[in-house]
Amino acid sequence: MNVPTTVTEAPDALSCPCGSGRSYERCCGIYHRLEQAAPTPEALMRSRYTAFALGGLGGYLVSTWDPGALDPTLTSAALDQRDQQWLGLEIVDVRTAGARATVEFKARFRPRRAVPAGPDQTLHERSRFHRHRGNWLYVDGIIDPPPADSPSRNAPCPCGSGKKAKRCCLQ
Numbered sequence: 487m488n489v490p491t492t493v494t495e496a497p498d499a500l501s502c503p504c505g506s507g508r509s510y511e512r513c514c515g516i517y518h519r520l521e522q523a524a525p526t527p528e529a530l531m532r533s534r535y536t537a538f539a540l541g542g543l544g545g546y547l548v549s550t551w552d553p554g555a556l557d558p559t560l561t562s563a564a565l566d567q568r569d570q571q572w573l574g575l576e577i578v579d580v581r582t583a584g585a586r587a588t589v590e591f592k593a594r595f596r597p598r599r600a601v602p603a604g605p606d607q608t609l610h611e612r613s614r615f616h617r618h619r620g621n622w623l624y625v626d627g628i629i630d631p632p633p634a635d636s637p638s639r640n641a642p643c644p645c646g647s648g649k650k651a652k653r654c655c656l657q
Contacts, residue, residue, distance in 0.1 A: 502514050502515075502532075502536060503535070503536045503539040503540065503572065503575070504532035504533065504535055504536045504575055505532075505574060505575050505576075506532065510536070513532075513536075514532060514533040514536040514537075517529070517530075517533040517546070518533065518536070518537065518543055518546050520546075523620070523621045523622070524550070524621075524622055525622075526580075526582075526622065527580065527582060527587035527588075527589050527613075527615040527622050528577060528580045528589055529622075530550060530615060530622045530623075530624065531577070531589040531591060531613060531615075531624075532575065532577075533546075533550070534546075534547060534550060534624060535572065535575045535591070535593060538565075538568075538570075538572060539572035540568075541566060541567065541568035542566050543565075543566070544561070544562035544563060544564065544565030544566035544567075545562045547562075547565045548560070548561070548562050548565065550622075550623060550624055551623065551624050552616065552618070552623040552624065552625045555624075555625045555626050568598065569597065569598055570595040570596065570597055570598060571595060571596045571597075571598055572593060572594070572595050573594040573595055573596060573606060574593070574594045575591060575592075575593050575594075576591060576592045576593075577589065577590075577591050578590040578591055578592060578610075579612075585616055585617040585618075586614070586615070586616050586617075586654065587614070587615045587616070587617075587622070588612050588613065588614055588615070589612070589613050589615065590610075590611070590612040590613075590631065591610075591611060591613070592608050592609070592610045593608065593609045593611075594606050594607070594608050595607055595608075595609060609629070610629065610630050610631070611627040611628065611629050611630075611631070612627060612628045612631035613625075613626070613627040614626055614627065614647070640652065
């Protein structure tokens with residue numbers, strides 16, 4: 487596991503960027519410093535959002551990504567970059583079924599390189615997670631996902647895995 491870069495932009499007096507209302511030091515900071523692993527898929531999603539928002543935590547992002555799903559071009563150094571100004575996170579839905587989970591979220595951002603500054607944008611994603619050796623890992627996500635109505639057991643899983651729902655997220 488890679489050790490994350492030290493974060494200097496979030497002293498413990500500031501609220502955590504994930505929107506929990508707690509201080510960074512007592513919220514996502516404990517995961518970024520590897521003091522403990524995120525106990526739920528939602529906590530991992532919030533900590534990953536915060537890592538992107540703060541920048542400089544590419545090592546943490548890589549270490550919480552399923553190694554089999556990580557694009558080899560996404561290095562720790564590439565993930566350290568802050569190409570967007572992240573403005574807020576909204577958790578829309580969380581579904582956990584055993585060792586698999588989905589977290590649907592909306593994250594507002596403003597591209598940093600837009601001159602003049604364009605309007606705020608929203609990333610709407612349904613992220614897939616799985617638990618491996620007791621730790622939750624990010625697998626992948628569907629951008630602008632279709633509504634998450636409960637599928638029938640024999641329908642394709644809405645997470646996009648290509649499996650039947652009963653063999654995937656409904657397990």
